[in-house]
Amino acid sequence: MNQSKPRRLDQLLSSLGHGSRREVRELIDAGLVTLRGEALEDEGQKIAPQDVAEVRVEGEPLEAPDGLLVMLHKPVGYVCTHAAGEGETIYKLVPERWTKRNPPVTSVGRLDKDTSGLLLITDRGELVQRWTSPKSVVEKVYVAEVDKPLEAGLVDVFASGTLMLRSEDSPCLPAKLEIVSERTARVTLTEGRYHQVRRMFASQGWHVEKLHRVNFGEYDLGELAEGEWRVV
Helix, strand or coil, X not given: CCCCCCEEHHHHHHHCCCCCHHHHHHHHHXXXXXXXXXXXXXXXXXXCHHHHHHEEECCEECCCCCCCEEXXXXXXXXXXXXXXXXXXXXXXXXXXXXXXXXXXXXXXXXXXXXXXXXXEEECCXXXXXXXXXXXXXXXXXXXXXXXXXXXXXXHHHHHCCCCCCCCCCCCCCCCEXXXXXXXXXXXXXXXXXXXXXXXXXXXXXXXXXXXXXXXXXXXXXXXXXXXXXEEC
């Protein structure tokens, strides 16, 4: 989203979620939009790329004007959709302004309602394309708690590249499984098939009771608290 040309003030603010053109006009008329401390009065004023960092709205700098990338610690019970009627959405956990950006924010590497952990949210199309392309290789690391003691043989099964999932016509790519404790495993994947970790365990007779993602590519959840987010 990096902009190399001057942009109209109202277009700039609207694209960053500050409201419709009318709402932005109201902010400007109220003297709440400034450039280097001077109130801006013309919504059509062109803002040069080098000046964007100096614009303030109600005293605050513009947030991620070149594109937003956020790490979110998704709790269980939230869904990765903007649609209403499917339950609590992850977008209730982040500032409402982000959902009004243009292009809109979206989640990358979705997690189902019953899975917690690291989720990336962005409005940067090039990142979405990079991470969701069939040709992309992005490591994702999960911690799974299962319903019965794990067996050492699962390590080789997951790594074999021959494990088949129901209703699929090609085997899973090799995955790394580390047995952490009697019923806890750490699984590293480079694919993103539907409910893949749960289905891989189910194919061998184990039920995943809890699933938590701790890594996505170069990003690590670290100490980020449940329900909290951080711009990266």
